[in-house]
Amino acid sequence: MTDARGLSTFRSWIQSLTVAQELGVLLGVVVFFVGMAADAAVNKIVWLALAALCFAAVVWSVRSRRSLNIIDDEEPTTATSGEAEPVPATGASDVLHEEDEDAPSAGRTAFVPRNTVAGESAPGPAFERSSEAPAPSYTFQISDFFEQDPEARTDDGPKAEFHYLIRKVLTVIKEVHFAHSVALFWVNGEKHQLVLENHVTESSVFTTHRRRELGLDLISQIAIAGKPQILSSVNARSLQEMLPYYTSPEPVRTFVGVPIFYTRTALPPKDPVAVLTVDCKGEDAYGPETLAQLGQFTKLISALIQSYTDKYDLLLDSEVLRSITRQRDQLRLDFTVHNAIRSLAEEVSRIVPWDYIAAVVFDDARKAWALHYVMNRMNDAYVPMGQEIDLHHSLTGQVIQYSVPKVVDNIASLSLPRYYRAERCESAGSLIALPLSSVQRCYGALIVESKDAGTYSDADARLLQKLADTTSWSLEILSLTDVATNFVATDEVTGVATRRHFLDRVQEEVQRSSDFGSELAVVMIAIDNVQELAARHGTDSVDAVLQTIGRLIKASVRPYDVVGRIDVNRFGILLVRTTTNEASLWSEKLRKNVASHIVNVDGKSFSVTISVGVSGAATEVTDMVLLENADRVLKKAVEAGGNIVRVF
Incomplete structure (x- = not known):
């Protein structure tokens, strides 16, 4: 196709030559071949140079002719008088001519057909733009280049x-x-x-x-x-x-x-x-x-x-980080199992859509797995709080036993109940069940449920598992703390016996007193106005006061008496072979000793007072009754304003 186009172009060029130009080309060709046939190098160069001159003359004449044609085409469009000069016909196409922009007299730009002459009207419709009717100008609008739609706010x-x-x-x-x-x-x-x-x-x-x-x-x-x-x-x-x-x-x-x-x-x-x-x-x-x-x-x-x-991954990570921070802040205020579970449920409700959120943990009192916390957005029938679950024949039970999360797209397809067989819950929707587990132990499960099928994905489960892991470690710490509290004999802050050790000794001594008919008394002591003390002098001052009172008590008892810390700000003293009257006198002496003692914390000096409740062991009394009686009279001493001894 390229060769055919080249041949057609060559033929068109040959046909456009004049007779003189054709003779010049022919002469140049003859001279060229004569030069090629010459033997001597000098003769060959001379003949070839003459051939080149012939061709150059033809090319020059062709270019001169085209320049004249261009001038002839431009002259009719610039005519301003009534003299009409014919425009060479080069085809049926029309050409748009414009007046020189530098000429001040230029009044219009006209479209003139090539087959007409200046001054005559074209046979077809005339198109012109006059100075009396300027083209409409574009009016700038900011809305054409800037989004003003309220939806554009992202x-x-x-x-x-x-x-x-x-x-x-x-x-x-x-x-x-x-x-x-x-x-x-x-x-x-x-x-x-x-x-x-x-x-x-x-x-x-x-x-x-x-x-x-x-x-x-x-x-x-x-x-x-x-x-x-x-x-x-x-x-x-x-x-x-x-x-x-x-x-x-x-x-x-x-x-x-x-x-x-x-x-x-x-x-x-x-x-x-x-x-x-x-x-x-x-x-x-x-x-x-x-x-x-x-x-x-x-x-x-x-x-x-x-x-x-x-962006969404960063947003979710930052939201999870904020949720974990809020969980920790809540646990600093109240580090308990209930607060850990409640804060987890609240943070989960911020991240994923939900209709029901439930948490299952082990109930030590009933020795069973039960619902510890329930959030019900729909306020309709659901599993009640405190309900025991079927560990071996329920979805939640499987999650707890195997510590594996479950994502259910359609609850109706489940072969097992959520919690137990007699549950009264709708069978439509979807749910996520996550284990609350540490490395070696599972502490419960979190269930997030929606009434819409297919609401949750594996990515949602992985996201919520980060919050569940934080709660799991909190439950782990609480469990270890409980172990330390129950099985370690000495309180770390005060140096006296722990609550568990003190209660065990009370049980033993009450049994001994009942068997041998000996006297026995229990004294309970509470520090007055602990919250006011912490607000005024700081939390470190409370520990200093506990340590001081612990030393004063141990200095006042006999080696075989038992002193224990049974609460945050309460002590218990077991006085062996002591009557109720003797215990009352001993308590009054201790009260005065504490009230007159000066406590020094960080350069600050202050004194504190205590309230005391005394209970003696009567015939056939149990250890629990003895402790309850002492606690009852202690509360009366506190209600009376403190710094006083009350006897049961």
């Missing part, structure tokens, strides 16, 4: 920002391809679902359902195969089977769908994460060039997914 986080940007991209695709509907569907391979992310449409029957199962429709085929598809002629009868996002027939004739890929690794992705669909009412409106254009849009959407994913 302060609601990465998810709202991504949703807004995707809608803008779909709008551009719709305008560029003159589409009827443009939509983006997520592909959830784990749940075998298509999820509608966003759409732009002119249809009033576009579906409102966000989720649908993968099937045999075109969108599902693209999602499964990962290949684009073009349907140049859509059968109106099978429209809803092929394009299930319409709830009733639409006059759609052409469809194109392309997969969108995304990966967070260096390896190429295998399965699409989304499908972009475009349809229109025109027949055979899209082709391979449409796929090329949509390919650029899919790359843009993939970049948006990357940006959104990074």
